[in-house]
Amino acid sequence: MNRNFALLLVTSVVLAACGNSAVTEKDTSTATEFSDNSVDQDLDGDGWSVALGDCDDANDDVHPDAIEECNGLDDNCNDVVDEGFGDSDGDGQADCEDAEECDGVDNDGDGEVDEGFPDEDNDGIADCLGREECDGIDNDGDGEVDEDFDYDGDGYTECGSETTPADCDDSDPDVYPGAEEIDGDLVDNDCDSLVDEGDWVGDEVYISEVMANPDNVDDGAGEWFEVYNASDDTLILNGMVISSTVDADYHIVTADDLLLVEPGGYFVFARSDNPFENGGLENVGYAYGESINLSNEVDGIVIQADGLVLDTVTWDDGATFPDPNGASMSLDPSYLDPIENDNGDWWCEARQQWATASDRGSPGIQNQYCWPTAIASYDRENSSLYTCDTLYLDGASSSDPTGEALIYTWELTSAPAASLLTTSDIEEPTDASPVLVPDEPGTYVFTLTVDNGTESSAPSTLSLVITERPFNNDPTPDPGDDETASASADCTAISYGAGGYDCDACSDYDFNLDGSASDDPDGDWVDDPSWVILSGDASITDEDTWTPTVTVVGPDGEYGVTNSETVQVELTVTD
Structure with missing residues (x-):
């Protein structure tokens, strides 16, 4: 740069009057005049001067004809920096020059948001912006996991984490993983998916019916099985494990909701709970879906709970178990037992339909009996259970699944030690309703077996406790009304004109007696009739029955004289 300087001499004259003298002072100073013609020069050699619009004549990459680059400079001197380049966060600084900040924005335009900032839960949101969620992860990076999500304050949240199990009821501080299970409260206190576990002893529930081979619908929709609650408690089936013995499906x-089965109740597990798919089965308690498949040949079902x-x-393709098609395998109710139901001899093919046009079975209710069924009972209305009172046995509720007539056989299998009674003392022991008069207090045990002519039932047992009757009035014997009979004897004159006659004896005469009208004021059964002749010339037969015969010896005949024979008979009865 060339500079021109000019010196200008300035003379100042000051006149002052002070007497006759005069002083003249001379002061000199310099002034610089600046002259710059560089705007017309191209100092950086890029062909552009400041006068021509070069906004940085010290940088030959910057001039009005330059191509704008993303470098934080106004390369083309249009007063705009990095125009045409992305500014993702809109802060006026191009992405290429912008630094990433933790603000939920892609500040540097690299397609990533808040990269380089911690993201503890790997959800793509940096901790500085993350909101804590109930997911077992420290979403906001504050060192705490799921803070403010333990609503009941028991130290567990409903979501849990890799190291802490979830709370199954975050509204109850007494329910959490590891809590003590409270028996019988129908609550999963310790959050292990089992309710009241520990109550199981292993013989409360057993399988009573299996439909492995339906006919009206496909096996995949129509298979089911039934369990029976043999305990005295309502059982909760949640958490039970079902498995197949062949392919280990479980x-x-x-x-x-709680799956409950009442004492003595039945519960049905099925592939499907849709009656339009499963063959009209409406009382399904739980549908296990496709996870269990039952083979039609050899297979089995295992049910477990609490280990x-x-x-x-386990069925065996017809070897011992029935092998029906379109009917269930049905356990005879006489053998509802977890040991007895292992025996295929106690199972039969179901006979009844559970719905119109359905396959055969009895899902959810008691099975039909497979064979004749004996049910030993007694007439409670007419039997006092006192000694010396008539005991009316009753087997009329016995049945046969095919409707055949039954033959009854009653036995007295046990009686008090002092009793003299045996089976022979049961009156009509082959009737449905025979009678017996207990003679001593104590326990009497009867068995009833029925037979349909082909198969016999299992014995049915009846135990009755007989007590001493607190009262007893004597029975009243009734030998019947007095009876009379008359007869004549033939007489022959001894000789002509002698006046004497020889007469035959009168014929013997039979009187048929009847003491069946005897009774007892207490309503007791009157038995053991005993007839004896007290006086008169007679004999008696069948004297220990209700209808004996008394034969009166005919008196000697005497002409013109009426002779008579009076006989007295006594009847004694017992109650």
């Missing part, structure tokens, strides 16, 4: 019973095997039933 299923854990899980449901939002205990409750029951197993």
